[in-house]
Amino acid sequence: MKHRILYAFLPLGIAALIPTQTSVQAADGPDTYRQLDQLMDVFERVRSEYVEEVTDEQLLEGAINGMLASLDPHSSFLAARDVENMRTQTDGEYGGLGLSVTMEDGVVKVIAPTDDTPASKAGIKAGDYITHIDDELIYGLSLNEAVEQMRGPPGTPISLTVIRPGETKPLEISITRAVIELKPVRWEVTDNVGVIRISTFNKQTGPATREAIDAIEKKVGKPLLGYVIDLRSNPGGLLDQAIEVTDAFMDNGGEIVSQRGRAKGDVLRYFARTEDQTHGKPIIILVDEGSASASEIVAGALQDHRRALVIGARSFGKGSVQTLIPLSTDTALRLTTARYYTPSGRSVQEAGIEPDIVVPQLTDASRRDRRIVRESDLRQALRNSNVEDQSIVEDDAKANPRFEITTEELEEKGIEDYQLHYALDILGRLTGKAEVQTASAGN
Incomplete structure (x- = not known):
């Protein structure tokens, strides 16, 4: 019997695993098949006619992310890098800033900085919006892509442009990445x-x-x-x-x-x-x-x-609660x-x-x-x-x-x-x- 793993998630957090049986519902009805045909038509058109060459992997991952983003804020596709990021955070140590973030309308929003981390010491606050990383606009990136840019080798600098409700001007905040030891x-x-x-x-x-x-x-x-x-x-x-x-x-x-x-x-x-x-x-x-x-x-x-x-x-x-469903040896589906x-x-x-x-x-x-x-x-x-x-x-x-x-x-x-x-x-x-x-x- 095939199994899946159950987690309770925040945008960057996981919870306990519980094995449970997988149920698969087959799509039925002519409308469903028509819509799937339409999806493949769009895929082929973009693949062959888009102004720049794009890979099949890029298109398929984008289609999956779009599908999951239409459901709720916590369902997502995890590529190999995302699965590894999740493991390091759960283990309690990684290189980065020490932020818990989510995505709202294409903008990275801070839920909370972690105590005694570079982010909290630099004055990042819950409710801040991060618009630029090292002066590059990150609007339109996925949450996982934005998080990957914020993480990096300890000791390396990073600059965040932050919009804070109540402030009239954007804030430029310079931070030095560190080993985030999540002493809970x-x-x-x-x-x-x-x-x-x-x-x-x-x-x-x-x-x-x-x-x-x-x-x-x-x-x-x-x-x-x-x-x-x-x-x-x-x-x-x-x-x-x-x-x-x-x-x-x-x-x-x-x-x-x-x-x-x-x-x-x-x-x-x-x-x-x-x-x-x-x-x-x-x-x-x-x-x-x-x-x-x-x-x-x-x-x-x-x-x-x-x-x-x-x-x-x-x-x-x-x-x-989110379920982590393995799709391959290094990718997974995180589904509410x-x-x-x-x-x-x-x-x-x-x-x-x-x-x-x-x-x-x-x-x-x-x-x-x-x-x-x-x-x-x-x-x-x-x-x-x-x-x-x-x-x-x-x-x-x-x-x-x-x-x-x-x-x-x-x-x-x-x-x-x-x-x-x-x-x-x-x-x-x-x-x-x-x-x-x-x-x-x-x-």
Whole structure:
């Protein structure tokens, strides 16, 4: 029996592999065959009469890319170079800038820069449009071609022309490529709270998260108040790692995520298989508009089980799963084949994960006027029929009066990250209340 491999993708990220049976539907009907004949007629005309000579490979790859681009933003054809790029990113090391990008109307759009990479240090921001690489216009290139130009030997320079919403002129940003070692997890302890920053979901993320929990508990001991899991600007990645990260904070048997395909019975469910490694300590999860895919799986599962309080901004809303179907020894088809759902049955496609408490990032002044880009803004994005109130998709929550403090005022108070500060404050107040209640009960 022929098999295919299932992945959950962001534009530059992958998720876990699951073998499943392949079903093939033969095209039927005279109209289909007529249209196929027409396709071959166009192929032959272009091949013989186009102003410049083009190869059969070039034409066929273009036809395939056009077909897949008409479906959704995440289905694509992977040539040999693209398959290799995907492997290097999943393994967690490559030469380049450290960007997660997508394509919108022929323009490369930044979803998020990765922490501590040349792109983030140079000031590239989510929502930026990259129009030129080394002064050459890249409009019209495929996403994979643009990504290939941005990658290169460590130590080599590259210049990006960036259009940033809210800026009147294009920005010229010079960057030096480096070896991008995607260390997916960093941790620190602040006020007896363990802060775990997860920047991506590659092969190291699950084990590194469990190691971070052990290290924090060893360092703090009994005074540990709880954990903040920072998933902001995390573009996603491997599905099995999202499941393992969630499993670390849940008890055995709880559902983490399900994926549902085209057929009614095509449903796969994933459950926690170990005990809660944190022993029930309070958890707050930070998300923003750059938290996507695997990040939304983690946030959605822990939110549904009331295991964590989610704060920040509504997440990206990428709730589809892609299957990697090998076509030859070095090419593959990446095809959207399912949607994933949180344990309560929510599809986050378009709608994203709504925080329990909306908290803007007041310490980043550029966010106040910058247009936010999410899955629902991408051309051909899959629609979510269960989202009845489209304002949830189209509009962000209006500013709350309690968040009228300015960036300058926060700087004067020494607050560098307002959302994290807010999370730490909530944890302190929650655990303080718990101690009072326990003492009262003891009396």
